[in-house]
Amino acid sequence: MADVCIFVVDDDFLIAQSVEDALADGGFLTATANNGSDGLALMDKRGPECRALVTDVNLGDKVTGWDVARAARMKFPYLPVVYVTADSSHEWTAHGVPESILITKPFAPAQVVSAVAQLLNRESNDHDA
Amino acid sequence: MADVCIFVVDDDFLIAQSVEDALADGGFLTATANNGSDGLALMDKRGPECRALVTDVNLGDKVTGWDVARAARMKFPYLPVVYVTADSSHEWTAHGVPESILITKPFAPAQVVSAVAQLLNRESNDHDA
Amino acid sequence: MADVCIFVVDDDFLIAQSVEDALADGGFLTATANNGSDGLALMDKRGPECRALVTDVNLGDKVTGWDVARAARMKFPYLPVVYVTADSSHEWTAHGVPESILITKPFAPAQVVSAVAQLLNRESNDHDA
Amino acid sequence: MADVCIFVVDDDFLIAQSVEDALADGGFLTATANNGSDGLALMDKRGPECRALVTDVNLGDKVTGWDVARAARMKFPYLPVVYVTADSSHEWTAHGVPESILITKPFAPAQVVSAVAQLLNRESNDHDA
């Protein structure tokens, strides 16, 4: 069976690792960037390979997770998007993209896997034709 | 019974009129602006009075409906948002706000009333506390 | 075509009238009680005739809308329930019944019709077998 | 503003008329057939003009509403479908199409308008790109 790759963008290496491990346990591959600019570059390079985006909101540089997701959706209009954040959840209703899920830190790894699976499954129903 | 006011932002007077009439038939009041800049000003002035936003996407000047909705949500994080558009629906997944509804032109007036009512009702369930 | 009857329980005659008018415009019949005790008696008497309940929360006596809805669901487990309230929406997550809609006053009549229709339509899909 | 046309297929003239009236009140145009075979022919002829299908299930001849909806979806994969039925709702989970709404008779006209509007609005969000 071919593989399903998920973009992970997080500047906190421990959280990135924990998300990668949880997704790997669920049978997903991951492609990770550790800041927003690298996230955008990674998407340019490997865009069509990956099927969803999990991004932290505060990425330590000028490019936020809100920016990464919007740029991703301009290229891949139905890419499932999951945001994880400690402090920025109040900005989601203004800066998030539609049909995305926001997970508040602290979170358990199963929440990320569940959110990615739920959006991928919903995506199949709604847009594959 | 007090009144429920809805923001309407549309640069096409006929469509604005048709939306206002449909909302009035449903028992809503409306406050209308005919371009994006006036829409932002109207929201500054009468923001807390109104309970939802219905906005065209292409508003004829630099300020689009995407901008109006994002600005509105920065002030009122849970304001229900309904977009109407003929040509820009493909941009919704990247430029829309979460928990919004997009209606494609041509549309019947009942669609606008139904979308506003659905978001207002859902809003009550989820956020009033 | 046979008729579809909706229970309305509200101690404010003006609001009860406005809800009845809106439902009548949508093609529904209504059976109204003006306090909680009468609401319970009405349901005993005409229960199987009616297909949904619209109830105010604060009903002016000891029996609240929360009580009326819970009693109604004990008899009719899938009866659609719509609450309307000015002050008690913060209690909904603890005292409301599942699969109900809460509408905050002030509201436009179209919101009640939309809520009732949405729950009746959902009910058809899920429970008729 | 251009018009939005809805297919109505019903062998009961009174119900067809009541559905047409309710949709007209909501601002929709209608194109009606009074049995399943005519429904299929109508869709062949005017398919791209119409944006949703409201069909009775039992249509008095061999072609049922289940057949009409399936044939419609083969041509227009995302056409919103609303079934109305007195006796066949128990068959919906096996014979209905995904993302459809089933309304049980007797119903109030507002239920049809609400179901059509809800599916059209959802469709805009999910598939226009």
Place this chain on the structure above:
Amino acid sequence: MADVCIFVVDDDFLIAQSVEDALADGGFLTATANNGSDGLALMDKRGPECRALVTDVNLGDKVTGWDVARAARMKFPYLPVVYVTADSSHEWTAHGVPESILITKPFAPAQVVSAVAQLLNRESNDHDA
């Protein structure tokens, strides 16, 4: 604690194995058939034991996954259904059953577990009474 059994119908032994393993990791038992005819026979024999169906669409013989699911729903009207498919997702809106989930290959095992759990949990809320 008693066991929860899931039907798996897939003519690709590797994928069937991968689905079985993922479901077993989630705590489910499985009963597997490797073509459509065997799937129908299995359901006749062990129907009431199993609580959901995961079926490939193209099963290598005349009986497709669309057929298996429809036959299953005729016997068990609320059986949760998950389709997995590489090439046939465009047929889902016409040939799928309501309240089903379609997963596009390639998929990660966690997607199947998530889809089955989501439908089983939703089913409990809506139909057990």
Place this chain on the structure above:
Amino acid sequence: MADVCIFVVDDDFLIAQSVEDALADGGFLTATANNGSDGLALMDKRGPECRALVTDVNLGDKVTGWDVARAARMKFPYLPVVYVTADSSHEWTAHGVPESILITKPFAPAQVVSAVAQLLNRESNDHDA
């Protein structure tokens, strides 16, 4: 990464253990009580630490899971609630709280993790502001 704690209330030690193990596998911590009174006391003591409640309905004493959940929601209005039950699912529509999930026994552990994750993720989107 900080931890996410889930309340578990069940008078059956084997089921409580199985739920705790499944949640631990998903990366959650648990705080468990084995009857309704202890459940209420546990919530008083450790309330703000925990982010969701998984409760059996029949808890062997006067305090049922319906009571525990209602008491929990009075203190924490948006606490995600998952009920598990063998015999009481028909009471959920009258006695459950809104936005809860009911899981019928027998269930697989993955169903509990999926239900908790789904409600936590939804909660983030809807209420954090």
